[in-house]
Amino acid sequence: MSDPIYDNLKRLVQEDPEHECEGIGREKICVRIAAIAQLPTRFGQFHIVAFENNRDGKEHVAVVRGNVVGAQDVPVRLHSECLTGDVLGSLRCDCRDQLEAALEMIGRMDYGLLLYLRQEGRGIGLINKIRAYALQDAGLDTVQANLALGFRDDERDYAVAVHMLLSLRVRSVRLITNNPKKIEQLTEYGILVTDRIPHVMKPNPYNRFYLQTKAEKSGHLIDLSDIRHLEEQGDPPIVKRSSARRWPPAR
Ligand SMILES: [Zn+2]
Numbered sequence: 205m206s207d208p209i210y211d212n213l214k215r216l217v218q219e220d221p222e223h224e225c226e227g228i229g230r231e232k233i234c235v236r237i238a239a240i241a242q243l244p245t246r247f248g249q250f251h252i253v254a255f256e257n258n259r260d261g262k263e264h265v266a267v268v269r270g271n272v273v274g275a276q277d278v279p280v281r282l283h284s285e286c287l288t289g290d291v292l293g294s295l296r297c298d299c300r301d302q303l304e305a306a307l308e309m310i311g312r313m314d315y316g317l318l319l320y321l322r323q324e325g326r327g328i329g330l331i332n333k334i335r336a337y338a339l340q341d342a343g344l345d346t347v348q349a350n351l352a353l354g355f356r357d358d359e360r361d362y363a364v365a366v367h368m369l370l371s372l373r374v375r376s377v378r379l380i381t382n383n384p385k386k387i388e389q390l391t392e393y394g395i396l397v398t399d400r401i402p403h404v405m406k407p408n409p410y411n412r413f414y415l416q417t418k419a420e421k422s423g424h425l426i427d428l429s430d431i432r433h434l435e436e437q438g439d440p441p442i443v444k445r446s447s448a449r450r451w452p453p454a455r
């Protein structure tokens with residue numbers, strides 16, 4: 205069966221099978237496409253492109269919808285790995301909801317992609333993230349917990365993401381995010397960001413309160429002293445149908 209999208213992706217590897225370059229960012233990251241396959245999902249038909257890198261051997265993936273090779277204005281979501289949220293359904297963060305909302309959104313588009321970046325716990329790693337949770341259990345907030353472990357609040361670096369976009373020959377992106385800092389970082393690395401697509405999340409009965417709280421933080425409508433979580437994706441959510449007037453509920 206012919207699959208021109210698959211063929212385009214495979215051509216990228218054929219043209220530069222042993223890719224090496226001087227690297228990107230402070231770590232001089234260089235990634236190389238290692239494998240490509242079709243990926244039918246509950247969110248629609250995708251291709252998956254697996255990357256290996258020249259520094260720590262971490263394997264990152266691009267989940268690709270439609271033909272993005274050489275394309276402009278490609279909708280892109282950056283997702284940082286979160287084992288506890290993405291896989292185990294932890295409610296200490298909303299990573300899984302953000303991941304699913306993004307894949308649902310991209311799955312409905314003609315083309316777009318999600319970069320799944322293996323920077324667990326905002327770059328501090330899984331074990332340190334669990335240690336930070338333990339400190340939060342003991343009463344520290346997320347920032348204090350990370351600082352107590354000797355990390356900055358956010359250790360993420362998007363150099364890998366930038367190289368992945370370059371490897372896929374994406375010419376410009378429309379970033380799916382509520383976080384202007386992500387746009388700034390990509391721009392600093394030379395990626396042309398032509399637009400921002402707001403990342404709107406669907407609340408469920410379990411995370412509704414948490415999401416509403418995060419979304420309305422700026423309005424100071426709620427006492428946040430009892431909310432403790434790690435904002436791993438760094439995206440303040442926009443919640444579908446949320447309204448400051450309906451929250452908090454009338455007594
Ligand atoms: Zn390279």
Ligand SMILES: [Zn+2]
Nearest residue numbers: 286289297299
């Ligand atoms: Zn998470």
